[in-house]
Amino acid sequence: MFKILKKEVLAPKTILMETYAPLIAKKAEPGQFIVIRVNEKGERIPLTIADFNREQGTITMVFQEIGKTTNLLGTKNVGDAISDILGPLGNPTETDRYGTVVTIGGGVGIAPVYPLSRKLKSLGNKVISIIGYRSKDFVFWEERMRSSSDELLIATNDGSYGAKGFVTDVLKNLIDKGTHIDRIYAIGPAIMMKAVADLTREYKIKTIVSLNSLMVCGMGMCGACRITVGGETKFTCADGPDFDAHLVNFDELMKRLNTYKKEEKISFEKWKEEVGYGA
Amino acid sequence: MGLKKKSVPMREQPPEVRKHNFLEVPLGYNKEEAILEAQRCLQCPTHPCIDGCPVHINIPRFIKAIKEDDLQKAIDIIHESNLLPAITGRVCPQEDQCQAVCVMGNVGDPVSIGRLERYVADWELEKRKKGEVSLPPKMPPKNKKVAIIGSGPAGLSCAADLAKMGYDVTIFEGFHKTGGVLTYGIPEFRLPKWIVEEEKKFFEQLGVKFQTDVLIGRTLTIKDLFNEKFEAVFIGVGAGLPRFMHIPGENLDNIYSANEFLTRVNLMKAYKFPEYDTPIKVGKRVAVIGGGNVAMDAARTALRLGAEHVYLIYRRSRKEMPAREEEIEHAEQEGIEFMLLTNPIRYIGDENGFVKQAECIKMKLGEEDASGRRRPIPIEGSEFKLDIDQVIVAIGTTPNPIVPKTTEGLKTGRHGTIWVDENLQTSVKGVFAGGDIVTGAATVITAMGAGRKAAASIDKYLKGEL
Ligand SMILES: Cc1cc2nc3c(=O)[nH]c(=O)nc-3n(C[C@H](O)[C@H](O)[C@H](O)COP(=O)(O)OP(=O)(O)OC[C@H]3O[C@@H](n4cnc5c(N)ncnc54)[C@H](O)[C@@H]3O)c2cc1C
Numbered sequence: 001m002f003k004i005l006k007k008e009v010l011a012p013k014t015i016l017m018e019t020y021a022p023l024i025a026k027k028a029e030p031g032q033f034i035v036i037r038v039n040e041k042g043e044r045i046p047l048t049i050a051d052f053n054r055e056q057g058t059i060t061m062v063f064q065e066i067g068k069t070t071n072l073l074g075t076k077n078v079g080d081a082i083s084d085i086l087g088p089l090g091n092p093t094e095t096d097r098y099g100t101v102v103t104i105g106g107g108v109g110i111a112p113v114y115p116l117s118r119k120l121k122s123l124g125n126k127v128i129s130i131i132g133y134r135s136k137d138f139v140f141w142e143e144r145m146r147s148s149s150d151e152l153l154i155a156t157n158d159g160s161y162g163a164k165g166f167v168t169d170v171l172k173n174l175i176d177k178g179t180h181i182d183r184i185y186a187i188g189p190a191i192m193m194k195a196v197a198d199l200t201r202e203y204k205i206k207t208i209v210s211l212n213s214l215m216v217c218g219m220g221m222c223g224a225c226r227i228t229v230g231g232e233t234k235f236t237c238a239d240g241p242d243f244d245a246h247l248v249n250f251d252e253l254m255k256r257l258n259t260y261k262k263e264e265k266i267s268f269e270k271w272k273e274e275v276g277y278g279a
Numbered sequence: 280m281g282l283k284k285k286s287v288p289m290r291e292q293p294p295e296v297r298k299h300n301f302l303e304v305p306l307g308y309n310k311e312e313a314i315l316e317a318q319r320c321l322q323c324p325t326h327p328c329i330d331g332c333p334v335h336i337n338i339p340r341f342i343k344a345i346k347e348d349d350l351q352k353a354i355d356i357i358h359e360s361n362l363l364p365a366i367t368g369r370v371c372p373q374e375d376q377c378q379a380v381c382v383m384g385n386v387g388d389p390v391s392i393g394r395l396e397r398y399v400a401d402w403e404l405e406k407r408k409k410g411e412v413s414l415p416p417k418m419p420p421k422n423k424k425v426a427i428i429g430s431g432p433a434g435l436s437c438a439a440d441l442a443k444m445g446y447d448v449t450i451f452e453g454f455h456k457t458g459g460v461l462t463y464g465i466p467e468f469r470l471p472k473w474i475v476e477e478e479k480k481f482f483e484q485l486g487v488k489f490q491t492d493v494l495i496g497r498t499l500t501i502k503d504l505f506n507e508k509f510e511a512v513f514i515g516v517g518a519g520l521p522r523f524m525h526i527p528g529e530n531l532d533n534i535y536s537a538n539e540f541l542t543r544v545n546l547m548k549a550y551k552f553p554e555y556d557t558p559i560k561v562g563k564r565v566a567v568i569g570g571g572n573v574a575m576d577a578a579r580t581a582l583r584l585g586a587e588h589v590y591l592i593y594r595r596s597r598k599e600m601p602a603r604e605e606e607i608e609h610a611e612q613e614g615i616e617f618m619l620l621t622n623p624i625r626y627i628g629d630e631n632g633f634v635k636q637a638e639c640i641k642m643k644l645g646e647e648d649a650s651g652r653r654r655p656i657p658i659e660g661s662e663f664k665l666d667i668d669q670v671i672v673a674i675g676t677t678p679n680p681i682v683p684k685t686t687e688g689l690k691t692g693r694h695g696t697i698w699v700d701e702n703l704q705t706s707v708k709g710v711f712a713g714g715d716i717v718t719g720a721a722t723v724i725t726a727m728g729a730g731r732k733a734a735a736s737i738d739k740y741l742k743g744e745l
């Protein structure tokens with residue numbers, strides 16, 4: 001059992017939780033993730049390690065309440081416990097001193113982009129961050145992001161805060177202005193990562209994405225997370241989650257993410273009825 | 280009394296009933312049946328059966344005890360060699376092992392050793408359920424810590440032996456539940472999970488500690504274990520890496536590895552969705568690729584989830600199928616449709632990315648290959664399309680690479696297996712290995728045998744005798 005030490009609602013349906021998991025905290029590196037199981041009947045879901053504190057033995061996750069499991073997790077409070085947390089899984093994000101780096105985060109993807117930007121900056125890169133939210137109400141960690149980057153650009157879909165549009169619009173502006181970029185990291189919904197990949201492919205800018213395939217085991221034993229990269233089948237959990245964006249078959253990824261749409265709905269509806277959600 | 284050539288049959292759930300439920304198929308012997316079957320044993324002085332059993336259970340002695348209805352004595356005899364008889368009695372390929380060499384086999388059916396073993400084990404499990412546990416004798420504590428990686432049959436049996444010798448043993452398991460393939464692979468209708476749970480409790484009473492949610496290589500490394508004052512390590516991480524055929528369309532939706540399919544159903548209890556949260560797709564026309572035990576398990580599981588047709592597509596003929604005869608028969612009785620000498624060459628999907636057809640090719644058998652089986656050769660021009668809505672790929676697994684990859688100096692073999700010497704010691708001092716990670720995918724009882732052998736070596740090593 002893993003105790004919840006802190007809970008914070010960052011924005012609508014966006015929750016931060018800190019849990020005590022000393023073994024994981026000791027080994028975690030930016031880019032790695034955990035697989036959690038909320039309770040005995042729960043499914044295993046992957047979440048990125050958004051932050052960690054080796055001394056205090058804690059790890060932080062930031063998640064968006066979308067279906068049954070993330071909503072159930074959202075009902076847990078400080079003092080409650082999560083049945084299982086396995087990690088750190090996947091390979092740490094490769095970082096080095098590249099020059100000018102753009103880090104892009106969309107929605108909850110901003111959470112893992114924060115420690116990554118911090119690390120890139122500490123390595124001596126010039127870090128330009130582009131973060132995108134649905135609207136002003138959803139903005140979180142603006143200050144943290146500002147402190148970990150040399151330049152911070154914000155976009156909202158409806159223009160209620162920052163520039164109106166998508167992170168790709170902001171990125172395109174940046175490129176068209178003649179900004180020299182050595183490398184780009186993008187973390188967010190699959191559709192956002194695909195859009196970034198399509199844009200930067202044209203400009204031949206090396207782009208790394210962190211894929212969010214469906215997973216069961218998280219340790220390379222089931223193949224649920226498999227995905228085509230450069231024409232070869234890879235396991236996101238074991239070979240990734242970071243891949244060269246220009247080689248990823250995003251259409252396949254997005255189709256595979258929809259496999260259980262029907263079942264997810266059944267599960268969520270049943271749960272809402274049980275807990276009287278929204279009533 | 281003349282020789283009884285026929286063995287006492289075991290009652291089973293009828294195929295028509297069982298294909299709609301996940302309850303165990305064979306129902307076990309009752310007392311009369313067990314004694315009748317036990318009486319068939321000749322108590323041979325040469326007892327070849329003992330050598331046929333990879334862990335050398337004293338088979339004639341425990342059968343004699345059954346005949347005398349002294350089941351406590353019977354279980355004690357079995358426990359000397361095997362702490363998981365309820366499991367091996369159910370899943371051992373007995374027909375290739377103890378029963379293959381039984382003298383009775385020369386005149387009729389061999390003695391049903393596995394069924395008798397199961398009978399004794401189930402009697403003891405019932406007792407345990409009532410709280411009557413008789414623990415095997417234990418030596419005084421040695422105050423030395425040993426780490427076991429993986430809680431499959433190899434790790435479990437290694438841990439039990441070391442605990443009996445007085446070592447302080449901790450099993451580290453990546454999954455949230457222990458048991459390895461016994462828990463996530465072999466289905467409920469062949470091996471009820473309450474048995475694996477009961478056995479775990481028994482091991483805890485023996486003093487074995489379990490730490491789940493620890494993936495060695497990620498959460499902790501073998502080096503960390505030595506830093507944590509463990510003095511020896513046993514690696515029993517199995518061969519759980521699924522193989523795919525790498526043919527076009529294999530990543531379409533509703534195409535699973537058998538590992539994923541069975542893990543969802545067994546470990547995550549997806550057959551009880553939505554009571555349990557993990558979903559599984561219920562196919563109507565399911566293709567299972569492969570001809571081993573895993574393929575049979577996947578096919579029979581798909582049927583129980585509600586499939587109308589389950590095609591078992593295998594590239595050789597029935598004779599070459601590596602699955603146990605009993606499994607093949609059970610599958611046939613339940614209506615699994617065998618498509619032999621057939622191989623898929625690509626999958627075709629619908630507009631949403633779900634598989635809708637498998638294009639297959641007919642095969643013929645050529646010369647014998649290295650495995651001694653005749654090599655399948657595609658027949659050109661025999662391609663055909665099969666309408667299906669789910670595929671389960673069960674063409675085998677390879678060793679789990681995480682531990683070898685993260686342990687400096689650990690020598691591996693050609694197929695990613697861990698190299699060991701005759702004492703099951705690896706190329707790293709104080710680190711031993713056994714089970715599927717050393718042999719490649721094998722059987723429960725060979726993994727258990729390896730675990731026990733490693734325990735004996737670890738004992739010697741820690742006493743400075745190795
Ligand atoms: C490596 C990795 C890191 C991730 N990190 C984060 C994170 O930091 N914060 C966050 O909010 N989300 C993260 N996700 C996605 C998160 O796992 C899903 O949002 C979550 O599983 C949804 O579960 P649910 O039951 O609430 O929703 P469901 O109703 O089950 O699903 C809604 C949608 O979520 C996705 N999803 C469902 N099950 C899984 C699964 N087992 N694995 C992956 N995606 C799934 C699918 O696209 C699905 O359509 C990550 C995914 C991966 C693979």
Ligand SMILES: Cc1cc2nc3c(=O)[nH]c(=O)nc-3n(C[C@H](O)[C@H](O)[C@H](O)COP(=O)(O)OP(=O)(O)OC[C@H]3O[C@@H](n4cnc5c(N)ncnc54)[C@H](O)[C@@H]3O)c2cc1C
Pocket residue numbers: 370371372428429430431432433434451452453454457458459460461464465466493494495496515516517518519541572573576679681682713714715716720721722723724726
């Ligand atoms: C579907 C199926 C049906 C089968 N049917 C039969 C049968 O009827 N009869 C028979 O005799 N055999 C059968 N087998 C084969 C048999 O189950 C295996 O040979 C046996 O389980 C091997 O035991 P093991 O202990 O070596 O490994 P496993 O049982 O594979 O256990 C290994 C354990 O190690 C864990 N692990 C892996 N990596 C790590 C790590 N890095 N850190 C921590 N833990 C880790 C795994 O999660 C797993 O729990 C079947 C196999 C399958 C898949």
Ligand code: SF4
Pocket residue numbers: 331332333334335336338361367368371372373376377378392393396724
């Ligand atoms: S453990 Fe297996 S091989 Fe040994 S006696 Fe029992 S059934 Fe036979």
Ligand code: SF4
Pocket residue numbers: 319320321322323326327328329338339380381382383390392
């Ligand atoms: S070989 Fe068969 S008949 Fe002989 S002792 Fe063993 S089980 Fe009995």
Ligand code: FES
Pocket residue numbers: 214215216217218219220221222223224225226235236237238
């Ligand atoms: S999630 Fe099981 S192999 Fe990646």
